[in-house]
Structures are given as C-alpha cells and as structure tokens.
Amino acid sequence: MKISNHISVSKSGFVFDSKTGESFSLNNTGREILELLIEGRSEDEIKEYFLTKYDVQETTFLRHFDDYIQMLMHFNMTEKE
Numbered sequence: 001m002k003i004s005n006h007i008s009v010s011k012s013g014f015v016f017d018s019k020t021g022e023s024f025s026l027n028n029t030g031r032e033i034l035e036l037l038i039e040g041r042s043e044d045e046i047k048e049y050f051l052t053k054y055d056v057q058e059t060t061f062l063r064h065f066d067d068y069i070q071m072l073m074h075f076n077m078t079e080k081e
Helices: 028-038 043-053 058-074
Strands: 007-009 014-017 023-025
Touching (some): 007 028, 028 043, 028 058, 043 058
Antiparallel strands (some): 007 014, 014 023
C-alpha cells in the first residue's frame, strides 16, 4: 500500500491533504502506522514492528490495522502501487 504524495503528517499527528485541503488528527499509534507506510514499509513489516514493540495480540492488531487501512482508503489517502 502506498500513501498518496499529497498527504503529509507531522510528529504531533496532524495530517494534511494538500489536494483537498482537509486535515485530520491522529493518535500516536495512527501517526506511527502512517509514518511507516510513508516510509514504504509493507503491511507485514508494520505488523511485526508493532507485535515486537508493543504488548498486543496479533488478532487484535490485525483487526484494528485493517480498520485503519479501510479508513485511509475511504479518505483517498492511498494510491495503487
């Protein structure tokens, strides 16, 4: 999954879409995932990163991660690779 070039995120979790002018606020987890996606990390790499760094069960992470990815797609923040 690739994050669109018109999306930028600050360290505080403020997301700006320069194409639409919309802005969003993310919590730390959402910001961290978005930054990893912008870096080009794969979904499997992100999963392993979170399972290693945080005390979270894989099924719980995947459920929330899938919901988050759907939200990114809904707001047109992704593009095909």
